[in-house]
Amino acid sequence: MPDIQEGMIRKRTRVLVLGGGFAGVYAAQHLEKAIGRRDDVEVALVSKENYFVFQPMLPEVISGSIGLTDTVSPLRRLLSRTEIHVREIESIDLERKVVTTSADCAACRSTPCLSRTSPTRCSYVAG
Numbered sequence: 343m344p345d346i347q348e349g350m351i352r353k354r355t356r357v358l359v360l361g362g363g364f365a366g367v368y369a370a371q372h373l374e375k376a377i378g379r380r381d382d383v384e385v386a387l388v389s390k391e392n393y394f395v396f397q398p399m400l401p402e403v404i405s406g407s408i409g410l411t412d413t414v415s416p417l418r419r420l421l422s423r424t425e426i427h428v429r430e431i432e433s434i435d436l437e438r439k440v441v442t443t444s445a446d447c448a449a450c451r452s453t454p455c456l457s458r459t460s461p462t463r464c465s466y467v468a469g
């Protein structure tokens with residue numbers, strides 16, 4: 343996304359992380375750390391749930407030694423600088439760098455969503 347500042351156009355890099363599990367959350371955390379205070383890179387993460395589940399602790403939930411909520415963390419708490427989108431990913435076009443998702447999320451319902459491309463779909467462009 344271009345950013346116009348003092349007459350110059352700076353290109354912003356948009357990184358889109360898919361999935362809020364171990365791979366997605368740790369990738370986004372590493373990116374947040376690597377980017378630091380830079381404002382020419384933005385990170386967004388799309389996942390169908392707004393929480394991360396620490397799966398290795400699930401057997402302890404079954405055995406009753408910990409509660410289910412002890413294994414769950416909200417994505418927004420883990421990723422303070424990442425834009426979180428809670429949606430179902432429907433297609434990934436690597437060549438065009440476009441990801442299409444469902445549009446039925448809280449953000450779409452409460453605010454005008456810039457990613458929304460039809461009544462039922464959102465499109466994200468990475469690059």
Ligand SMILES: Cc1cc2nc3c(=O)[nH]c(=O)nc-3n(C[C@H](O)[C@H](O)[C@H](O)COP(=O)(O)OP(=O)(O)OC[C@H]3O[C@@H](n4cnc5c(N)ncnc54)[C@H](O)[C@@H]3O)c2cc1C
Binds near residue numbers: 365389398399431
């Ligand atoms: C009970 C249990 C115990 C385990 N113990 C260990 C262990 O001790 N050590 C170890 O190394 N590994 C362990 N594992 C395996 C480990 O949890 C997985 O290898 C790891 O979770 C894989 O990470 P991932 O990010 O690839 O996938 P996941 O963690 O499954 O994350 C996938 C993410 O993508 C999201 N997603 C998927 N499809 C869509 C879609 N269409 N639209 C939007 N979002 C989507 C999901 O909601 C999820 O957030 C265990 C697994 C289980 C189930």
